[in-house]
Amino acid sequence: MSAPGRLRVAVLGAGSWGTALAALACANADTMLWARDAALADSIGEQHRNSKYLPEVTLPDGLSCTHDFDRAVAHARAPGHAGGLIILSVPVAGLNEVCVRLAATRQAQASPQHHAGTAAMPLAVVWTCKGFHQETGQLPHQIVQAALPGQGDKPGAAPQTLGLGVLSGPSFAREVAQGLPVALTIASRQAWVAEITTAALHGGSARIYTSDDVVGVEVGGALKNVMAIACGIADGIGLGTNARAALITRGLAEMQRLGTALGGRADTFAGLTGLGDLVLTATGALSRNRQVGLALGQGQTLEHILASGMTAEGVRCARAALALGRSHGVDLPITEAVCEVLFNGVAPRHAVSRLLAREARAETPTP
Known part of the structure; x- marks a missing residue:
């Protein structure tokens, strides 16, 4: 009772x-x-x-x-x-x-x-x-x-x-x-x-x-899964902790760009549902999104990974995130690289090379 x-x-x-x-x-x-x-x-x-x-x-x-x-x-x-x-x-x-x-x-x-x-x-x-x-x-x-x-x-x-x-x-x-x-x-x-x-x-x-900030919280929760796949790929290739830190930091900037374009507030992404969730999902051993990335970086195909029973929300929403970025004129290079690996057969090392070959730019664009 x-x-x-x-x-x-x-x-x-x-x-x-x-x-x-x-x-x-x-x-x-x-x-x-x-x-x-x-x-x-x-x-x-x-x-x-x-x-x-x-x-x-x-x-x-x-x-x-x-x-x-x-x-x-x-x-x-x-x-x-x-x-x-x-x-x-x-x-x-x-x-x-x-x-x-x-x-x-x-x-x-x-x-x-x-x-x-x-x-x-x-x-x-x-x-x-x-x-x-x-x-x-x-x-x-x-x-x-x-x-x-x-x-x-x-x-x-x-x-x-x-x-x-x-x-x-x-x-x-x-x-x-x-x-x-x-x-x-x-x-x-x-x-x-x-x-x-x-x-x-x-x-x-x-x-x-x-x-x-409902929109900001939701965008952070969605995109951090894609970023975690990217970090897993980098770890699977063996690129080291410097690369992981860079991906987390630039991934957060990517999350913030899309989130504010969709109506969220920039400061939300510095909180639990942005940076906090990103760090956990990109580094935690229990993260399914990171595990998918690790498997991809170690040479497994997405079909084999999914057939083994491993599922991750980042795989499901990566394409939608990229399409939203394009429709709002938001640059999402890490999301694009993840989609290339997941769906277009691009080798993980080649996708990383494309990211590294991007032109130099200011870390924080001038308003």
Whole structure:
């Protein structure tokens, strides 16, 4: 039984990151995790362990798990509680599907045969995916806004509306699930969304910071994956730590250029969701994007890497990022080099040589 008035959280998606966030939220809120796989949901509920994605971590006893999507949404929207938070922990490719399903469930649960007053319940919807949509180049917030009608997407919108935000930052799921320190940023144009998210996740080993720069946070989270592939390639070739430092620094400049062109703020890229996430993903042993780059630098083909089961968001969004840069007149040389290696059969060493052959220029262009 949940305590009256206590914050309710539903995490939709029982991968490693969704499971880690659900475990984190248990300390502050009544939390329910939704798994698409019924067998996995039953296993998590009975054994308090996600044997598929985080087998080494024991989950809190208070964490419940369900295969019933409607039940998970209703859990977050239950009347008589301090607020509701739904965390969408699905990849960019699956974000539209989950949002469309969420919209239909909300509409059904707001009908007279369901709990009276549920529709007026303050409900924040926060997503965690990092990347651009492969086909459209859309950022996650654009996908969510198109799929979820009635969201309060204006500053100061009343809590009775549906509020939106993005949760991002330098974080490996396994470490978070193990209770190791982490700092994340919740970005929303509505202060109450950030307040609910902070109330659910802040405390203990987790620090939650707030921002209103949704675009900047999302672009940082998307492009750092591409930069991590580049750093992995350099490490795989054996170019040394000097080269890695240069790629991280110039990669950050590339992220900032595209982010500001799309409407983000330059200072956002000096924070957790820019520099912080880039350093972690470009250097951390648990980074799948870096691992893909390492394999490419060591001579493996992308087809072989993907066939082995290794996936990385940077592979999915690199082309979209490059197309966005070109359409906005933004130079993205590292992203272009990564795309050449990933999709055009260019040898990693040749791609690096092209980067080194670029003309000399000022590090910080004159305004």
